Amino acid sequence: MSAAAVQTRVLRVLRVVVIVALVAATVLPFAYMVSLSFVRIEDLLRDPLRVVPALDRITTETYRQVLASEEDGGWGFGRFMRNSALVALAAAALTTLLCVPAAYALTRLRFAGRRQIGALFLAVYLFPTIIIAVPVFVGFQVLGLGSSLIGLVIAYIALTVPVSVHMLRNHLAQIPESIDEAAVLDGAGRIQTMLRITIPLALPTIMSTALYSFMIAWNEFLFALLFLSAKPELWTVSLGLTRLSDGQEVARTVLMAGSVLLTLPIILLYAVAERALTEGLAAGADKG
Amino acid sequence: MASPRVSLRTDARDGIALITPVTVVVGAVIVLPILWTVVLSFQDARYIDVARNGLLNELTLDNFTSVLTDDGFWEAMLTTVEYSVGTTLGSIVVGLVAALAFRDAFRFRAPLRAVMLLPYVAPVVATTFVWQVALNPQYGVVNAFGTEILGWERPVPFLSTAPTALLTVIAYDIWRYFPFAFIFLGAALTGLSRELEEAAVVDGATPLQKFWHVVLPQLMPTIALLALFRMVMAFNEFDDIFLLTGGAADTQVASIRVYEQLTGSSDIGGASATAAVMAVFLGLALVVYLRLTGRFREVAR
Numbered sequence: 255m256s257a258a259a260v261q262t263r264v265l266r267v268l269r270v271v272v273i274v275a276l277v278a279a280t281v282l283p284f285a286y287m288v289s290l291s292f293v294r295i296e297d298l299l300r301d302p303l304r305v306v307p308a309l310d311r312i313t314t315e316t317y318r319q320v321l322a323s324e325e326d327g328g329w330g331f332g333r334f335m336r337n338s339a340l341v342a343l344a345a346a347a348l349t350t351l352l353c354v355p356a357a358y359a360l361t362r363l364r365f366a367g368r369r370q371i372g373a374l375f376l377a378v379y380l381f382p383t384i385i386i387a388v389p390v391f392v393g394f395q396v397l398g399l400g401s402s403l404i405g406l407v408i409a410y411i412a413l414t415v416p417v418s419v420h421m422l423r424n425h426l427a428q429i430p431e432s433i434d435e436a437a438v439l440d441g442a443g444r445i446q447t448m449l450r451i452t453i454p455l456a457l458p459t460i461m462s463t464a465l466y467s468f469m470i471a472w473n474e475f476l477f478a479l480l481f482l483s484a485k486p487e488l489w490t491v492s493l494g495l496t497r498l499s500d501g502q503e504v505a506r507t508v509l510m511a512g513s514v515l516l517t518l519p520i521i522l523l524y525a526v527a528e529r530a531l532t533e534g535l536a537a538g539a540d541k542g
Numbered sequence: 543m544a545s546p547r548v549s550l551r552t553d554a555r556d557g558i559a560l561i562t563p564v565t566v567v568v569g570a571v572i573v574l575p576i577l578w579t580v581v582l583s584f585q586d587a588r589y590i591d592v593a594r595n596g597l598l599n600e601l602t603l604d605n606f607t608s609v610l611t612d613d614g615f616w617e618a619m620l621t622t623v624e625y626s627v628g629t630t631l632g633s634i635v636v637g638l639v640a641a642l643a644f645r646d647a648f649r650f651r652a653p654l655r656a657v658m659l660l661p662y663v664a665p666v667v668a669t670t671f672v673w674q675v676a677l678n679p680q681y682g683v684v685n686a687f688g689t690e691i692l693g694w695e696r697p698v699p700f701l702s703t704a705p706t707a708l709l710t711v712i713a714y715d716i717w718r719y720f721p722f723a724f725i726f727l728g729a730a731l732t733g734l735s736r737e738l739e740e741a742a743v744v745d746g747a748t749p750l751q752k753f754w755h756v757v758l759p760q761l762m763p764t765i766a767l768l769a770l771f772r773m774v775m776a777f778n779e780f781d782d783i784f785l786l787t788g789g790a791a792d793t794q795v796a797s798i799r800v801y802e803q804l805t806g807s808s809d810i811g812g813a814s815a816t817a818a819v820m821a822v823f824l825g826l827a828l829v830v831y832l833r834l835t836g837r838f839r840e841v842a843r
Contacts, residue, residue, distance in 0.1 A: 258748040265749050272643040273654070276636075279717065280658050286683060287672045302686035352567060355560035363557030371565060374573070382778030382824075384797040385817040388804055389575035389582065412571030415564055444556040473665040475781045480805070492667040496785065499671055506675050513668040524663050528656050 284517075291316055291514045295505035316511035329504060331512050333487070334494040338472055339519075341403055341490060345410040346468035349418050350460060352411065357422035358448050362434060372423075375416045383413070383476060391480045401485050409477045414467040421466070425459040426452065465527050469520060491516045582814035605815035615799065615816065619823070622795040625712060625783070626776035630769055632716035637723025638765075642753075644724075645731050655728075662721040670785035673714055677701055707791035711783050718782065719775075723768055730764040731757075766835050770828070777824050796820045 286305060290298065292314065293307045307313075322328025359365070360372055390409060391400065399405035429452065437447040453460065478493040489497065495512050498504045584601045609615050644655055661669060676682050679697035688694040700710045734757065742752045780797040783789065789798040796816065803813035 258746070261749045269643050272639055273648075276640050276643070276658060277654055280660055280721075283669065283672045283676065283717075284660060284664070286676055287668070290675070298681050302681045302683055303690055305683055352564040356564040359557040359560035363553045363560070365554040365557030365561075368557065368561075371561060374565075375568065382797065382817070382820065384778060384780055384800050385579050385821055386572055386575045388800065388810065388813050388817060389578040390571060391804065392582075392810060393575065393578070408567070409571060412567055415568055419564065444552065469663065473667075475667055475785070492665055495667050495671060499674075506681065509671065510675070513671050516665050517668045520663060520665060521660070524656075524660075528659075 287510055287513050287517070290507050291510040293507050293510075295507045298507055316505075316508045317515075320508050320511045320515065329494075329498055329508065329512070330486075330489075331491065331494060331515055334489050334491040335515060337403060337488055338490040338492070341406050341410065342468045342471040344407045345414065345471035346464045348407065349411050349414050349467040350464045353415060353418040353422055353463060354453060354456075354460060355448070357419050357426050358452055360419070360423050361426040362431060362452075363444075375419050386412075387476060387480055390477075394481065400481055401488070402481075403488055406477060406481055406490075407471075409481075410467070410471040410474060413474070413477075414470050418463045418467060421463055422456065422459060425456055429455050462527065462529075465523060469523060472520060579814045579817055582810055583818040585811050587811045588808055605811045606819070609812060609815045609819055614794075615796075615819075617792075618794050618796045618799045621708065621793065622777060622797075625708065625715075625779070625793075625795055626773055628709075628712040629715040629719060629776050629779075630772040632712060633719040633772060634723045634765060634768055636716055636720040637768075638727050638761075640720065640724045641727035641731055644728060658724060659721040661718045666718070666781045667785060669718065670714070670782060673710075674701065674786065677710065701787050702791050704792035707787050707793050711786050711793055714786060715776070715779070715782055719772065723772070726764060726768050727761065730761055734760055770831060773831075774824065774828070777820075777827075 289305050289307070292312045293305075294311060294313050294315075297304065297307060297311055318328070320329050320331045322330075323332060324330050360368060394400040394405045394409075399408070433451060433455075434447050437451050438444070442450065473492065474490075475492045475496070478490045479496070482488045482490070482493055483497070486494075486497075491512070495509060495516060498512070499506075499509050583605055584603070586600065586602050586604055640658065644651060676684050677700040679685050679699050682697075684700070685694075685697035689697055698706065701707050738760075739752055739756050742756045747755070778797055779795065780801065783793055783795055784798055784801065787793045789795070789802065794802075797820070800813045800816045800820070803809045803816060
């Protein structure tokens with residue numbers, strides 16, 4: 255048999271092996287997470303290898319415990335989820351509200367400093383979050399925004415704006431300007447043109463920008479840690495999970511239920527809007 | 543009908559009005575902080591000094607001398623470099639292998655591709671927690687499997703002893719970030735014309751030769767860009783390492799050092815100086831990298 259034929263055969267088998275191995279490596283940790291969230295802690299400690307609980311040992315007590323408020327003997331994840339949802343929704347809405355006009359201006363209108371501002375957004379995005387974190391932390395403390403959800407929302411907007419503007423700008427640049435010009439000639443003002451013509455045409459990209467910001471804000475950890483560590487009533491899900499797992503008093507299986515609750519919204523979002531999110535993440539590298 | 547001159551003037555006015563809000567936010571929360579970091583790094587400032595005097599503290603080079611003469615700092619920089627190179631190389635290689643395996647259509651390709659992106663989209667706090675539990679010496683499934691089935695003599699404390707801790711963190715980040723390389727390289731592969739490859743096959747090239755001499759050279763620009771992206775991201779990484787080890791067991795990278803200076807000893811000046819040195823170091827590395835790849839591109843041409 256020729257070298258080419260041997261290689262073709264080996265590679266054909268290898269390809270299947272690689273696909274199976276990669277899918278297993280990605281899926282198994284998530285399967286482990288979901289499975290352990292239904293295990294009783296004493297069962298886990300007795301036999302760590304028994305990852306899937308026996309049918310009669312399955313428990314949902316973990317979820318009740320992690321969700322219930324502290325007064326009801328739980329760990330307050332219901333409140334953490336509300337905080338996270340508030341912050342992520344506000345960040346997504348405000349980012350979109352700020353970015354659509356900006357992207358419109360950058361693609362449609364000629365004004366002094368246009369190119370510099372475009373370049374600024376790109377440059378900003380190379381800077382490490384930790385460099386920004388020090389002064390933002392100190393500055394927000396001084397302004398009294400340091401330990402509030404509002405401060406967090408502002409920080410998240412700033413984190414997601416550069417990528418969002420970039421995504422929207424690329425999309426708006428593809429919509430022919432002649433459409434706007436026709437509207438302007440018909441007597442519509444700039445703002446009217448933007449609201450009536452451009453925004454409806456760009457709606458899918460606007461949605462993916464909003465989803466991208468929501469996801470970054472929901473997943474974010476460092477700023478939540480810096481701003482809110484001392485305020486348990488304001489903890490986001492990410493921060494709450496981390497803080498509770500630092501101590502020993504909360505059972506790991508209960509925290510697994512917490513991890514599922516933290517991950518589930520993102521997986522659902524991802525299932526609904528996979529393409530939109532992938533586009534944003536590929537453009538967005540990794541901020542937050 | 544409006545004359546062109548009027549429309550240009552209103553264009554400028556509207557443009558500035560539309561872009562101002564976003565510029566103010568980015569300016570206030572990103573640009574100003576970066577500049578302030580530079581100022582703070584020249585001040586011997588604690589939190590209380592900043593609260594009282596704002597920007598107006600005495601200027602000094604002390605922070606830089608103490609940062610640069612501290613062995614801990616250089617160890618952290620070395621760890622950062624080891625970690626960055628490890629995860630960048632690893633995630634690109636795995637991402638490339640994945641992209642090649644997914645290149646030709648097969649049943650369930652689209653849903654499986656979507657599944658492969660999960661480590662990248664899932665919240666980092668959740669996935670690091672799962673890894674911590676899975677690798678735990680007492681109740682983790684990996685150690686249980688190792689001792690009961692593979693016959694390890696004792697459980698491995700993956701995240702709490704050197705050098706396995708750093709290696710485990712690198713493995714985690716390869717797992718988390720290979721999907722990123724996978725998206726990029728998958729897109730690049732789709733864009734390649736098949737004609738060149740078919741010609742190579744007609745000329746008798748084996749599949750490996752075809753990959754090495756035809757496919758890989760065409761992917762090099764994407765790989766170079768990806769490596770740059772991943773290096774910058776890895777160099778600044780905080781969450782993953784902090785969540786997995788807290789910086790213990792020789793995994794203290796530069797950004798964790800900044801965090802500890804900031805919160806542990808509330809040495810704001812020191813934290814800023816460390817962050818500033820990091821940025822300078824990264825900037826220099828970028829310049830060298832762009833020079834090298836630029837020369838490489840010229841040679842290739």
